Amino acid sequence: MGIILIHILNALLYASVLFLIAGGLSLIYGVMRIVNLAHGNLYAIGAYVTAWVVGQWLVGAPTVVLYLLIPAGALAAAAAGAIIEPTLLRRFYKRAEEYQLLVTFGLLMILEDVVRFIWGPYPLSASVLWSELGSIAIGDALYPTYNLLVIAVGGVAAAFLWVFVYRTRFGVVLRAASQDMRMAAALGINVNRVYVQAFTLGCFMAGLAGAIIVPSQSAVLGMSVDALILAFIVVVIGGLGSLEGALVGALVVGVVREAGIALFPEIELALLYLIAAIVLLVRPAGLFGRTA
Amino acid sequence: MTAAFLSRGGRSPVRPVKVVASVAAGVVLLLVLPYLLAPYQTLLLTYGLVMAIAALGFNLLLGYTGLLSFGHSAFFGVGAYAVAFMVKYLDLASMELFIVGATVASALVTALFGLVCVRYTRIFFSILTLALSQVLWSLAFKFFWVTGGTDGLRVPTPRLLGRAVAASEDKTTFLVHAYYTYVLVLFLACVALMWVIVNSPFGKALQAIRDNETRAEFVGVQIWRYRWIAFMVSGVFTGLAGALWVPLNGLTTPDILYWPFSGEIVFMAVLGGFRTFTGPIIGAIVFNYLKTYAVGFTVYWQLLLGVILVTLVLALPTGITGSAGQLLARLRRAA
Numbered sequence: 178m179g180i181i182l183i184h185i186l187n188a189l190l191y192a193s194v195l196f197l198i199a200g201g202l203s204l205i206y207g208v209m210r211i212v213n214l215a216h217g218n219l220y221a222i223g224a225y226v227t228a229w230v231v232g233q234w235l236v237g238a239p240t241v242v243l244y245l246l247i248p249a250g251a252l253a254a255a256a257a258g259a260i261i262e263p264t265l266l267r268r269f270y271k272r273a274e275e276y277q278l279l280v281t282f283g284l285l286m287i288l289e290d291v292v293r294f295i296w297g298p299y300p301l302s303a304s305v306l307w308s309e310l311g312s313i314a315i316g317d318a319l320y321p322t323y324n325l326l327v328i329a330v331g332g333v334a335a336a337f338l339w340v341f342v343y344r345t346r347f348g349v350v351l352r353a354a355s356q357d358m359r360m361a362a363a364l365g366i367n368v369n370r371v372y373v374q375a376f377t378l379g380c381f382m383a384g385l386a387g388a389i390i391v392p393s394q395s396a397v398l399g400m401s402v403d404a405l406i407l408a409f410i411v412v413v414i415g416g417l418g419s420l421e422g423a424l425v426g427a428l429v430v431g432v433v434r435e436a437g438i439a440l441f442p443e444i445e446l447a448l449l450y451l452i453a454a455i456v457l458l459v460r461p462a463g464l465f466g467r468t469a
Numbered sequence: 470m471t472a473a474f475l476s477r478g479g480r481s482p483v484r485p486v487k488v489v490a491s492v493a494a495g496v497v498l499l500l501v502l503p504y505l506l507a508p509y510q511t512l513l514l515t516y517g518l519v520m521a522i523a524a525l526g527f528n529l530l531l532g533y534t535g536l537l538s539f540g541h542s543a544f545f546g547v548g549a550y551a552v553a554f555m556v557k558y559l560d561l562a563s564m565e566l567f568i569v570g571a572t573v574a575s576a577l578v579t580a581l582f583g584l585v586c587v588r589y590t591r592i593f594f595s596i597l598t599l600a601l602s603q604v605l606w607s608l609a610f611k612f613f614w615v616t617g618g619t620d621g622l623r624v625p626t627p628r629l630l631g632r633a634v635a636a637s638e639d640k641t642t643f644l645v646h647a648y649y650t651y652v653l654v655l656f657l658a659c660v661a662l663m664w665v666i667v668n669s670p671f672g673k674a675l676q677a678i679r680d681n682e683t684r685a686e687f688v689g690v691q692i693w694r695y696r697w698i699a700f701m702v703s704g705v706f707t708g709l710a711g712a713l714w715v716p717l718n719g720l721t722t723p724d725i726l727y728w729p730f731s732g733e734i735v736f737m738a739v740l741g742g743f744r745t746f747t748g749p750i751i752g753a754i755v756f757n758y759l760k761t762y763a764v765g766f767t768v769y770w771q772l773l774l775g776v777i778l779v780t781l782v783l784a785l786p787t788g789i790t791g792s793a794g795q796l797l798a799r800l801r802r803a804a
Contacts, residue, residue: 212592268783274592275537279739280782282732286775294769402729406603413596446607450600454585457597461589 179316184435186315190324192431193331194386198404199411200338200423201382207355207418208375209270214281215261216383217405218288222257223250223384224396225292228301231392240309247306247388254384255377257288262376267369285401293398300395307392327389334385335424342420351375355418413453416466425464499653503645511645512717513761517754518656519713524737524749525663526706531735532743533667534699535679536590540598541734543582543605544704546726547575548711550609553622553721564627564651567712575708576701578605583700587693590682599728606726621722624715644717652713659706660750666702667746675699707734733760736778742788751789 202216227250231243265284269277310322342348353361354371362368386404387396411430415422430449437445456463503511523545530536551574552567561567586597609616616622626643629651666672674695677685686692715721724730733756740759741752759777763770785792 212596265779274595275531275735276782276786278537278539278592278595279735280779282735283775283778283782286771286778288775290769290772290775294772406728409596409600413600417592443611444608446611447604450604450607453600454597454604457589457593457600458585461593 179318182315183318183320184439186320186324186328188428188431188435189328189331190431191434192427193328193334194390195407195411195430196331196424196427197334197382197386197389199408199415199427200335200420201379201386202408203412203415203418203420203423204382205376205379206412207420208351209266209372211266211270211277212281212417213266213284213379214278214405215284215288215401216379216408217401217403218285218292219254219257219380219383220387220404221292221396221401222288223254223387224391224400225296225301225387226250226253226384227388228303228391228396229296231303231306232301236305240305243306247392248385250388250391251381251385254387255381257384258380259373259377261380262373263369266376267372270372285405289398289401292401296396298398300397301391302395303392304395305392321393323393327393330385330389334382338382338420347374407449410449410453413463414456416460416463419463419465422463422465496657500650503649508641508645511649512641513758514754515644515649515652515717516714516761517757518652519710519717520734520737520757521750521753522656522659522713523707523710523734524741524753525659526703526710527734528738528743528749529663529666529675529699529703529706531738532745532749533672533679534675534696536587536696536700537595537735538586538598538703539595539728539731539735540582540586540600540602541704541707542726542728542730543598543602544575544579544707545711545714545730545734546602546605546609546721546723547571547578548708549715549721549725550616550622550711551575551708552712552715553624556624557622562625562628562633563631564629564716567627567716568655568709571708571712572705575705575711579701579704579708580697582704583697587696587700599731602726602731603728606723606728609723609726616723619723621720623720625719627716648716652717655709655713659709663706664746671695671698736774738788739778739786740781740788742790742792744787745790745794748788748790755789 198216198220201219202213205211205213205216227247230246230249235243235246261284265280269280307321307323310326312319312321313325314320342351350361350366350371351374353364354366354368354375358368361371387400407430411423411426413426414429415424415426429452433449433452434445437448441448460466502514506514523541526544527538527541530538548571551571555561555567555570582598582601585601586594589597610618612618613620626640626648629647632647667675674685674690677688677690678692678695682692711725714725737752737756738749739752740756741750742748760770760774763773767773781788787795
């Protein structure tokens with residue numbers, strides 16, 4: 178029983194992080210109709226900034242302070258997003274999709290090396306936060322308490338986003354803009370402001386994912402590309418542009434990965450891609466997507 | 470206004486004699502280059518020609534059919550791994566057999582992938598090709614007892630037309646002379662074949678689909694079948710490039726199946742200009758030099774290439790050939 182519970186918790190752990198990354202990607206696509214190939218890099222920036230603050234800059238500071246500084250990575254990613262959208266991406270909304278993919282691919286290459294330039298080629302770790310919390314007994318096995326914290330953050334973030342998108346004025350503006358940008362603009366909504374806000378929020382989510390996962394894994398080069406591919410699978414299953422879809426997709430991917438690692442490690446990744454391909458064939462817009 | 474002028478769609482008049490003469494001069498130059506250049510430079514050029522075949526194939530989809538594939542690493546990888554498997558499991562060494570094997574393998578894989586992918590266009594086509602290519606990547610990565618995993622598979626120098634490397638000849642001399650000429654001949658054959666394809670009724674139908682799907686359908690073009698065949702032709706060209714690349718590199722690893730490699734192929738086409746026939750060829754050769762020197766120049770070569778790509782997309786979306794053409798036209802008008 179304890180083992181099964183641990184598998185379930187692990188699946189939820191994957192799902193929480195993936196939901197944050199893929200939810201951000203999906204939110205950005207929903208509003209701006211742009212697939213940001215550099216999205217994984219914002220996740221990496223979140224991880225690196227938090228690892229640097231906690232593991233290097235303020236090493237030795239009271240632990241409480243360090244826990245409170247975890248969101249630093251998310252804020253850094255949001256700041257990066259707030260710079261990238263108006264200076265670079267905004268010029269591409271009216272151009273063909275291939276140019277949008279290309280410019281974000283170029284951005285991916287740039288950000289990958291900016292991270293290498295700032296923090297060097299070696300992994301950065303913030304494991305003090307992970308080990309500090311110890312572990313709790315589940316059945317006859319031990320489970321790291323920090324992982325439960327990550328799952329909780331994922332859940333809270335999902336709830337918070339739902340309230341944000343469906344219960345606030347900003348959420349109404351966001352949904353209006355994603356449904357019909359021209360109509361929204363005609364009704365007096367400042368479209369450029371919505372764009373930069375949505376992009377910043379999407380980047381914040383990716384950065385938060387990196388920031389909360391980095392104490393249990395290290396920040397390494399290449400984490401961005403891996404994360405992007407998994408986020409792609411999530412949004413393809415759930416539907417590009419849908420937050421509910423990102424949640425369901427993240428749960429599917431989380432469960433399949435956890436089951437795959439335990440039962441069929443060789444084809445775990447292939448199976449995920451195949452599920453994504455099958456969903457695209459049966460429902461091109463994903464389980465929760467709407468056709469453009 | 471001459472007939473030649475009209476047939477070029479209002480562009481500058483080009484006499485066929487002139488075209489034949491410049492193509493012949495180019496071929497002669499390419500043939501004597503190994504005797505003029507340092508061996509390393511010829512090696513780089515060989516890599517460039519191989520990538521040019523891949524980019525040429527890729528551009529049949531992007532430039533002529535209007536489909537952006539982010540999964541061409543899959544077909545390049547299938548060609549490369551087909552050769553590696555023939556070496557490892559069948560103990561073969563003949564380059565001609567490798568080419569046949571890689572062509573058949575990539576035709577089969579593209580036929581299967583194409584059936585799935587060509588039902589979609591735009592962003593969904595790109596994501597689907599990307600997802601399917603990553604299935605192959607993860608298989609090559611995980612089934613290490615078959616594929617060698619991240620260590621990859623080694624491929625020794627093959628026999629060309631039944632002739633093995635002579636004992637007196639070292640590997641570099643073989644690659645720079647015999648293998649270079651072999652690649653050059655195949656490259657020229659591929660360029661000629663692709664030229665025939667894009668100017669055939671089939672190629673015109675693809676361009677009609679690209680420009681207006683609905684109209685093409687009204688004229689009686691069976692859209693998905695044309696796209697499917699274009700997808701296969703495109704993939705087989707890229708697979709052939711993969712097969713030619715392996716002996717040159719001596720090793721194939723899952724890296725060439727990973728999706729950033731697909732991004733590099735896209736980069737080549739855009740760098741050269743995907744709206745022209747010669748664009749991807751020039752783009753591939755230039756990209757190869759660019760990447761090699763960027764990697765040698767700085768560890769931050771990705772940053773350099775990324776900045777170039779972003780600048781290109783922002784300022785010169787027509788690539789090298791398009792921008793050169795505009796520049797020439799402006800100079801001619803000024804004169």
